[in-house]
Amino acid sequence: MARYFEKISWEQWQKDIGNDKQIYDNHKLPKRQTKYSAAYDFESPIAFTLHTGEIKTVPTGVKFTMNEDEFLMLVIRSSMGFKHNVRMTNQIGIFEKDFYNNKTNEGHAMICLQNHGTEDYNVKIGDRIAQGIFSKFLTIDNEEEIKTIRTGGLGSTNKEETK
Numbered sequence: 001m002a003r004y005f006e007k008i009s010w011e012q013w014q015k016d017i018g019n020d021k022q023i024y025d026n027h028k029l030p031k032r033q034t035k036y037s038a039a040y041d042f043e044s045p046i047a048f049t050l051h052t053g054e055i056k057t058v059p060t061g062v063k064f065t066m067n068e069d070e071f072l073m074l075v076i077r078s079s080m081g082f083k084h085n086v087r088m089t090n091q092i093g094i095f096e097k098d099f100y101n102n103k104t105n106e107g108h109a110m111i112c113l114q115n116h117g118t119e120d121y122n123v124k125i126g127d128r129i130a131q132g133i134f135s136k137f138l139t140i141d142n143e144e145e146i147k148t149i150r151t152g153g154l155g156s157t158n159k160e161e162t163k
Contacts, residue, residue: 003066003134005029005040008108016059016108017045023125027061030132039131041077042109050121055089055114058129063107065100066134073133074111080129085117088130098149 006029008016013024023045030040045061064072074093080086089112100107111130115121123129 001067003064003070005062005064008061008063008106012106012108013045013061016105016110017061024061028126030062039075039133041128042074042111042130042132044123044125044127044129046123047125048123050086050113050115050123052115052118052120055112057110057112058123060109060111060130062109063100064095064109064132065107066097068097069136070134071096071137073135074109074130075133076111076113077128077131080121084115084119084121086113086115086121088112089114 007013007024007027010021010024017024027045028043030042032038032040042060042062045059048056048058050056066072072095074088074095075091076086076088093109093111095107095109099109113129
């Protein structure tokens with residue numbers, strides 16, 4: 001069984017986030033906060049202000065892998081929605097096993113936030129901004145064998161390669 005989080009490489013961090021090695025070294029992997037938590041909290045590796053009505057893509061600095069019959073669902077933390085009316089633009093992000101280590105971005109998970117509230121929303125480095133939940137999925141019994149795999153990151157499922 002292989003299910004785990006890891007930090008993106010320093011090279012990918014520099015492309016997607018910046019050149020502060022201390023922030024990279026101190027960035028924490030997602031973790032559950034309590035014994036009965038279902039979700040792993042993702043922390044922001046950047047500080048930013050999300051202005052009213054603004055949409056912003058936020059890097060997580062994290063990639064992850066899982067078993068072949070699993071996916072990771074990434075959702076907003078409920079407090080951000082209830083208290084501040086901040087949402088993920090796609091509401092739910094679904095990441096499958098073949099997103100990991102893809103050739104476009106190593107499988108670096110990003111989230112896109114939108115502020116529907118009446119006040120600016122400030123995020124500091126280390127603030128928890130999303131939650132990830134691993135889950136199993138089922139397939140139909142008479143499905144034909146699929147031989148394509150993802151080769152890139154977001155939006156790449158129409159650009160698969162056959163192996």
